[in-house]
Amino acid sequence: MNNTLNTADAKQIVLVTGATGYIGGRLLHKIDRSKYHVRCLARKPEYLLDRIATDIEVVRGDVRDKHSLLRALQGVHIAFYLIHSMGSSGDFEEEDRKAAQKFGEAAKECGIQRIIYLGGLGDPGSKLSSHLRSRQEVGEILRSSGVPIVELRASIVIGSESLSFELIRALTERLPLMITPRWVAVPAQPIGIEDLLQYLLESMTIDTEGSAVYEIGGRDVVSYGDLIREYARQRNLRRYLIPVPVLTPRLSSLWLRLVTPLHLRIGRKLIEGMRHPTVVRDSRAGDVFKVVPMSVREAIVSALHNEDREFAATRWTDALSSSNTQRDWGGVRFGNRLVDSRTIRVRAKPGRVFSTIERVGGKNGWYYANLLWQLRGFIDLLVGGVGLRRGRSHPTQLRPGDVVDCWRVEAASSNRSLRLEAEMKLPGRAWLEFELSENGENTTLRQTAIFDPVGLFGLIYWYALYPIHQIIFAGMIRGIASASQHSAKQDKTNTTEVPPHSPSANVPS
Numbered sequence: 001m002n003n004t005l006n007t008a009d010a011k012q013i014v015l016v017t018g019a020t021g022y023i024g025g026r027l028l029h030k031i032d033r034s035k036y037h038v039r040c041l042a043r044k045p046e047y048l049l050d051r052i053a054t055d056i057e058v059v060r061g062d063v064r065d066k067h068s069l070l071r072a073l074q075g076v077h078i079a080f081y082l083i084h085s086m087g088s089s090g091d092f093e094e095e096d097r098k099a100a101q102k103f104g105e106a107a108k109e110c111g112i113q114r115i116i117y118l119g120g121l122g123d124p125g126s127k128l129s130s131h132l133r134s135r136q137e138v139g140e141i142l143r144s145s146g147v148p149i150v151e152l153r154a155s156i157v158i159g160s161e162s163l164s165f166e167l168i169r170a171l172t173e174r175l176p177l178m179i180t181p182r183w184v185a186v187p188a189q190p191i192g193i194e195d196l197l198q199y200l201l202e203s204m205t206i207d208t209e210g211s212a213v214y215e216i217g218g219r220d221v222v223s224y225g226d227l228i229r230e231y232a233r234q235r236n237l238r239r240y241l242i243p244v245p246v247l248t249p250r251l252s253s254l255w256l257r258l259v260t261p262l263h264l265r266i267g268r269k270l271i272e273g274m275r276h277p278t279v280v281r282d283s284r285a286g287d288v289f290k291v292v293p294m295s296v297r298e299a300i301v302s303a304l305h306n307e308d309r310e311f312a313a314t315r316w317t318d319a320l321s322s323s324n325t326q327r328d329w330g331g332v333r334f335g336n337r338l339v340d341s342r343t344i345r346v347r348a349k350p351g352r353v354f355s356t357i358e359r360v361g362g363k364n365g366w367y368y369a370n371l372l373w374q375l376r377g378f379i380d381l382l383v384g385g386v387g388l389r390r391g392r393s394h395p396t397q398l399r400p401g402d403v404v405d406c407w408r409v410e411a412a413s414s415n416r417s418l419r420l421e422a423e424m425k426l427p428g429r430a431w432l433e434f435e436l437s438e439n440g441e442n443t444t445l446r447q448t449a450i451f452d453p454v455g456l457f458g459l460i461y462w463y464a465l466y467p468i469h470q471i472i473f474a475g476m477i478r479g480i481a482s483a484s485q486h487s488a489k490q491d492k493t494n495t496t497e498v499p500p501h502s503p504s505a506n507v508p509s
Contacts, residue, residue, distance in 0.1 A: 012037070012078065023193075026159075040057070049400075076110060078113060080115075081118075114147070117152070121217070129276060158193065161306075172228050190220070192294045193299075217280040342448075344445050345439070345442055348488035352487055368472060373405075387405075392405075430449070432447075
């Protein structure tokens with residue numbers, strides 16, 4: 001699965017961790033591959049292979065597994081550490097701590113020349129939130145390894161489909177009147193994604209002895225309220241903010257979860273961090289880097305420009321740490337696997353049927369009982385799940401790793417199969433799979449729902465919803481078949497042959 005590295009290549013090897021995430025995914029394509037051989041570490045390489053150039057090496061591994069780290073870091077000169085566990089359901093501070101320790105140890109053993117780490121701004125002398133405290137602790141752990149570290153500490157990142165920008169966009173677009181808690185007025189120093197990437201790139205070559213910490217930010221010091229007002233101004237929206245002192249971080253995160261795509265756990269940790277000022281207090285970065293930071297207005301203009309494209313290069317939801325796929329199921333004894341499988345014969349070619357399946361979810365819906373799907377998504381929100389708010393990153397195409405409402409694409413083979421893994425709150429694991437086989441002018445479509453229940457509650461959940469699942473899944477496969485056949489008929493209707501006596505029929509080819 002990995003691309004083969006040419007050992008005769010004199011280029012320095014650069015390792016990017018977190019390549020499936022928002023910043024790592026964009027950085028991966030910015031590194032000059034004429035000067036460097038780029039390698040990335042991924043727990044699920046299949047999420048990356050369709051998104052990257054063929055000359056980028058992909059190594060399967062996990063920062064929690066030192067043996068896989070030693071393989072990935074072999075021969076590496078510079079390593080980007082862009083890992084955090086903010087979306088984890090467990091003790092994310094302990095997870096980040098262990099991952100940083102193992103990465104630092106492996107980097108030291110492999111003789112890495114420099115680690116570049118992206119941390120978070122915040123006065124370490126104050127009582128920081130658990131999220132900001134963990135980000136700075138990771139930097140300290142990496143430095144203690146003895147490998148030279150360049151740590152960049154940044155505040156809010158403004159870019160198309162970034163977590164912070166998605167929050168601002170969703171709030172401003174949906175709410176003409178906002179009852180805002182105190183954290184909306186806390187000062188921050190946002191940085192545009194383009195500037196952040198440039199800082200990361202220059203960190204590869206800056207001249208520094210040993211380790212160094214640089215605080216970086218944009219040109220302006222503003223609050224989240226200022227960002228909402230500026231976004232509204234650029235979108236020609238009239239918005240009113242009414243501050244109140246009573247919304248706790250927990251209540252704020254629940255409120256945000258209902259009106260934005262934020263996962264409950266991420267929203268709560270994000271808001272806890274917003275309660276602290278995140279501004280640049282040490283200006284040494286201006287003496288070392290060539291970056292001329294853009295203003296907040298320029299950063300939002302750039303983000304909106306990319307937002308208006310058909311889809312952005314990467315999204316914050318691409319980060320595996322923001323989803324339930326971060327859960328470790330090792331050691332859990334699952335009950336009997338429960339399967340609901342059905343087939344239907346479709347009067348259309350596999351390509352047409354697969355194209356119909358690829359449009360599932362998001363604004364396109366689920367081909368049957370969309371109200372029930374929306375109800376399931378709302379219930380998932382109430383219990384802290386992802387719900388249906390995330391939508392899709394592309395309206396007509398799906399690749400491994402893409403988000404589809406409360407699912408994520410685990411595998412896709414064009415015109416043959418598509419497998420979705422559930423990321424909603426469940427007492428077990430679930431998948432939804434579509435398989436196609438050609439039968440003359442027709443296609444046999446098999447749709448399979450798979451559930452691995454955990455314990456008695458998992459079994460109760462499955463059988464309690466079994467009648468509803470029967471209705472939904474049966475209606476879905478019929479809806480896909482009907483939509484595929486209708487689309488195939490339209491194709492035939494729109495295809496016209498040149499009449500035999502038409503003047504154009506005598507024109508030589």
